[in-house]
Amino acid sequence: MYMPKAFKFGFLLVNAAFLLLPSSQAQTVKLGQAISESQLSDFDLVAGPDGSGFPSGSGTAKTGKAVFDVKCAACHAANGEGVSGNTRLVGGDIHSQGNPLRTVGSYWPHASTVFDFIRRAMPANAPKSLSNEEVYQVTAYVLFLNNIIDESTILNKESLTEIQMPNKDGFVDLSHLH
Amino acid sequence: MSEKLDRVAGNGLINRRHLLKLGLGGLGSALATNALSADAGLKLQIPQWSQQPGPGTSAYGSPSPFTSQIQRMAATPNPVYPGGGASRSPLQHLQGTITPNSLHFERHHSGVPAIDPAQHKLVINGLVDQPLMFSYEDLLKYPMVSKTYFLECSGNSGTLFGDTPVDGSVQSIHGLVSCAQWTGILLSTLLDEAGIKTQAKWVAAVGADGASMGRSVPLDKALDDVMVALYQNGEPIRPEQGYPMRLFVPGWEGNISVKWLTQLKLTRQASQFRDETSKYTDTMADRRSLQFTFPMGAKSLITSPSGQMSLPQKGVYNVTGIAWSGAGSIKKVEVSADGGRSWANATIESPQSDKALVRFSIAWQWDGGSAVLQSRATDSAGNVQPSRDAILAERGLISFYHYHGVQSWGINSAGEIKNVYA
Numbered sequence: 039m040y041m042p043k044a045f046k047f048g049f050l051l052v053n054a055a056f057l058l059l060p061s062s063q064a065q066t067v068k069l070g071q072a073i074s075e076s077q078l079s080d081f082d083l084v085a086g087p088d089g090s091g092f093p094s095g096s097g098t099a100k101t102g103k104a105v106f107d108v109k110c111a112a113c114h115a116a117n118g119e120g121v122s123g124n125t126r127l128v129g130g131d132i133h134s135q136g137n138p139l140r141t142v143g144s145y146w147p148h149a150s151t152v153f154d155f156i157r158r159a160m161p162a163n164a165p166k167s168l169s170n171e172e173v174y175q176v177t178a179y180v181l182f183l184n185n186i187i188d189e190s191t192i193l194n195k196e197s198l199t200e201i202q203m204p205n206k207d208g209f210v211d212l213s214h215l216h
Numbered sequence: 217m218s219e220k221l222d223r224v225a226g227n228g229l230i231n232r233r234h235l236l237k238l239g240l241g242g243l244g245s246a247l248a249t250n251a252l253s254a255d256a257g258l259k260l261q262i263p264q265w266s267q268q269p270g271p272g273t274s275a276y277g278s279p280s281p282f283t284s285q286i287q288r289m290a291a292t293p294n295p296v297y298p299g300g301g302a303s304r305s306p307l308q309h310l311q312g313t314i315t316p317n318s319l320h321f322e323r324h325h326s327g328v329p330a331i332d333p334a335q336h337k338l339v340i341n342g343l344v345d346q347p348l349m350f351s352y353e354d355l356l357k358y359p360m361v362s363k364t365y366f367l368e369c370s371g372n373s374g375t376l377f378g379d380t381p382v383d384g385s386v387q388s389i390h391g392l393v394s395c396a397q398w399t400g401i402l403l404s405t406l407l408d409e410a411g412i413k414t415q416a417k418w419v420a421a422v423g424a425d426g427a428s429m430g431r432s433v434p435l436d437k438a439l440d441d442v443m444v445a446l447y448q449n450g451e452p453i454r455p456e457q458g459y460p461m462r463l464f465v466p467g468w469e470g471n472i473s474v475k476w477l478t479q480l481k482l483t484r485q486a487s488q489f490r491d492e493t494s495k496y497t498d499t500m501a502d503r504r505s506l507q508f509t510f511p512m513g514a515k516s517l518i519t520s521p522s523g524q525m526s527l528p529q530k531g532v533y534n535v536t537g538i539a540w541s542g543a544g545s546i547k548k549v550e551v552s553a554d555g556g557r558s559w560a561n562a563t564i565e566s567p568q569s570d571k572a573l574v575r576f577s578i579a580w581q582w583d584g585g586s587a588v589l590q591s592r593a594t595d596s597a598g599n600v601q602p603s604r605d606a607i608l609a610e611r612g613l614i615s616f617y618h619y620h621g622v623q624s625w626g627i628n629s630a631g632e633i634k635n636v637y638a
Contacts (some may be wrong), residue, residue: 067358070340070348070409078341082479083428084420086487113296125296132503137614140494145505148488155490158428163298165326165426209497213434213486213508216468 083166085154092153092195093170099189102179105172109161118183128183132205143184147209149201153177174198221581225560227553228581232563235534235579279318285309288319289387299327299426302369304391307519313538313566313573314364315394317449322456323369323392325491326426329476333460336424338406338444342481345411352460355446358401363443363466364572366540368393368512370469370496370617376604377611377619381635386522389635390623393540395573398464400445403438407480416482420489421463424478431472432486433465437510441466444477467542467571468510469617471496501612511542513620514601516549516576516593527631530584535562536577541595545569548594549576555588555624555638556603562591570596587627588638604637 075082085091107116113125120126130139138144142152157173159165168176178193186201187193222231279286290303302323305315315321333352341347372392375382382389407419412435419438423429433442445453445464453459458475465472471491486492486508498506516539521527539546545568550559562576576591593601602610604621626636 068409069354069357070346070350070406073339073341073347073349075341075347078339078347081339082341082481084342084422084430084479084481084483084487086420086483086485088485090483121296122294132499132505138499138503140499142494146494148493151488151490151493154430154487155494158422158430159326159426159490162296162300162326165428208503209493209505209507211486211507213510216434216437216508216510 083154083158085150085157087148087150087199089150089195089199092150092198094195095170095174096192096194097171097173097175097178098192099175099178099182099187102172102175102177102182105168105175106179109168109172110176113162118180127180132208141184142180143186143204145205145208147203147206149177149181149186149198149203152180153198156180224578225552225554226558227585227587228583229551229553229558229560230532230579230581232577232579234532234581283309286319288321289391290322299324302371302392304387305394307386307391307393307517307538308522308525310519311536311575313395313575314449315396317396317451317454317457320394320396320448320454320457321367321369321392323371323470324425324456325429328455329425330455331424331460331476336460336478338461338477339479340406340410340482341479342420342483343413343416344407344482345413348406348410350406355401355444355461358405360399360401360446361443362397362399362447363441364395364397364569365464365466366393366395366512366571366573367464367470367473368515368540368542370471370509370512373619373621373623374616376621376623376635377608377613377615379613381637383524384635385524386517386519386623389523390517392470393538393573395538395540396449398443398445399447399450400443400461400464403442403444403463403480404440406444407438407482410482412482415484418483418486420479420481420483420487421472421474421477422479422481423458423462423474424476429471429474429491430487430489431474431492432483432489433463433472434508435482437465437468465510467512469496469512472510496617498611498615498617500615509618512540513618514541514543514546514593514595514599515539515620516546516591516601517623518551518589518591518625521589521627521633522625523633523635525633527582527627527633529631530582532579532581534577535580535589536575537562537591538573538575539564539591539593540571540573541593541597541599542571543599544571544596546574546593547596549574550592550594551576551578551580552590552592553580553587556590556622559592582627582631584629584631586629588636589625589627590622590638592622 118127130144286309288303338350369392518537562578624638
C-alpha cells in the first residue's frame with residue numbers, strides 16, 4: 039500500500055508508543071472476591087470418583103427403599119425398571135447382540151456418578167430436595183437393585199468410591215487426543 | 217434455452233454463472249423462459265401500504281407476520297422429564313451463517329431457570345491458589361473477545377444411525393446446529409486471577425439449572441479458546457442459551473458449553489458427571505465405549521432443496537447449504553447430484569473462519585428425472601466428511617452421538633424430496 043513518507047513515520051511512532059505500555063495496564067481488571075472452601079460447602083455439589091466432594095452421612099438399600107418408593111418410583115417404577123428408556127435403572131447387557139440397555143448396572147463406570155447425579159438433579163420434579171443422608175440411601179438402593187451391593191451394605195464417602203461397577207473397564211478415555 | 221449449459225458434474229450441476237444469467241435462485245425457481253415473461257394483461261399498481269403511513273418505531277423488534285412459519289421445532293414435552301428436551305433450528309428457512317437468537321436450537325436437562333443476574337454468582341474453586349466469586353456486574357467490566365462459532369449438539373442427526381431412513385426435514389433431522397457471534401471473557405483470564413495449582417488438569421463446569429448440569433473440560437482446552445460468554449449476537453445471552461452467562465467451548469459437542477454457568481472447579485481428574493459417562497459416550501461395535509469424544513466432525517448439509525420439500529417444475533435451482541468443522545475452518549464443499557458418482561466444488565459465500573458455519577451454493581438444472589443431492593465438506597485439518605457407510609463401518613449401529621456423514625436427499629420424477637440412504 040502506498041503511504042506518504044511522513045505519514046508512515048507517524049504511524050510507526052504511534053505503534054511503538056503503544057507497544058511500550060506495560061502489558062499489565064491493559065489487563066488489570068481483577069474483580070473476583072476471595073471466598074473460602076468452607077463458605078462453599080453447601081454450594082459445591084461436585085462429588086468425584088476419587089472421593090472428593092462427598093458429604094458426611096451414610097445409608098443402606100434397606101433404608102433407601104422407603105425413600106425410593108415415595109420419591110423415585112413414580113418415574114423409575116418400584117423395581118427400577120422405569121416407565122420409558124431413560125428412566126430405566128436396572129438390567130441390560132452391554133455385550134448383548136441387539137441394542138444394549140445402558141443402565142446404572144450395565145453401563146455406568148463409576149458409583150460416584152450415581153450419588154453425584156441424584157444429589158444434583160433428582161427427583162426430576164424437585165431436584166436437590168433430598169438430604170445428603172437420603173441421597174446415600176437412594177444411591178445404595180439403586181446399586182442394590184442392580185445386584186452391585188447387598189441390602190445392608192453401608193454406603194458412605196469411603197465405601198462408595200471402593201465399589202467396582204460391572205462396566206468399569208468398558209470405557210476408552212480419549213481426552214488426551216484433543 | 218438459448219445458451220449451452222456449462223456442466224461441472226453429472227446429472228445437472230452447472231456453472232454458477234447460469235444462476236445470474238437466467239435470473240434465478242432459490243427453491244421454486246423455474247426455467248428462464250417460464251419465469252421472465254409476465255402476463256400481457258398485467259398492469260402493475262402502487263400497493264395499498266404505499267398509500268398510508270405505517271406504525272412507528274417499536275421498543276423491541278419482531279419478525280414480519282408473513283414469516284411466522286419460521287419457528288423452532290420441539291417434541292411433545294415428556295411428563296417424566298420436566299423441562300427436558302430439545303428444539304431445532306429451521307435450517308431450511310435461514311440464509312447466511314448467523315442463527316437469529318430466537319431460532320437458536322435449545323437443549324435443556326431441567327428447563328430454563330429464571331435467573332436474577334443480581335443474585336447470580338460465578339465461583340472458581342478447587343485446585344486454585346485463591347477461590348473466587350464473581351458477580352455478573354463485575355464480569356461485565358472485563359476485557360472481552362467476540363468470535364463467531366457454531367454450536368452443535370452431539371446428538372444432532374443421530375437418527376441417521378437407524379436402519380431405515382426417517383421421513384424428515386433438514387430441521388427435524390439436523391436442526392441441532394446453530395451459529396452466533398459470542399462475546400465474553402476468555403476463561404484463561406479468570407483462571408489466572410484465581411491462580412491455577414500445578415496438580416489441576418480438568419475444570420468441572422456446573423450450571424445453575426435444576427439439573428446443575430455438569431461437564432469436565434480438560435485444562436489445556438480451558439486455557440486455549442474457551443470463554444465465559446455473556447452476549448449472543450450483540451445482546452445479553454437469551455435465557456434458553458444460559459442467561460446471564462454460559463461456558464462456550466468452541467468446536468466441541470454442545471453439551472460441554474454449560475449454560476447458566478455458576479461454578480468452575482479445578483480438579484486432578486475428570487469429575488465423571490452423568491453427562492460424560494451415561495450420556496454423550498459412544499459405544500462401538502465391540503461394546504467398548506469411547507469417552508470424551510469432544511470435537512464435532514467436518515460436516516455439511518444441503519438446506520435447500522431438502523427433505524419434505526418438492527420441486528415444482530424442471531429448471532435451474534440454487535442448491536445451498538451450510539458446512540462446519542470442530543477441527544478448524546471449512547476449506548472446500550463439494551456437491552453431487554448423482555448420489556456421489558461425480559462431484560463439483562460449490563462456491564463458499566461467507567468468511568471461512570475457524571469453527572463457524574460457512575454458506576455454500578451451486579447451480580443445478582433438474583431435468584425431471586431422479587436425482588440424489590449430496591454435499592461433502594473438507595476442513596483446514598484435511599478431514600473429509602465421511603459417507604454414512606464409512607461411519608457405520610467405524611462406529612457400528614448402537615452408537616448415537618457425533619453423526620457427521622454425508623446427507624443424501626433423494627428426488628423422484630414428481631419432484632418430491634426425501635431423506636434417503638445412498
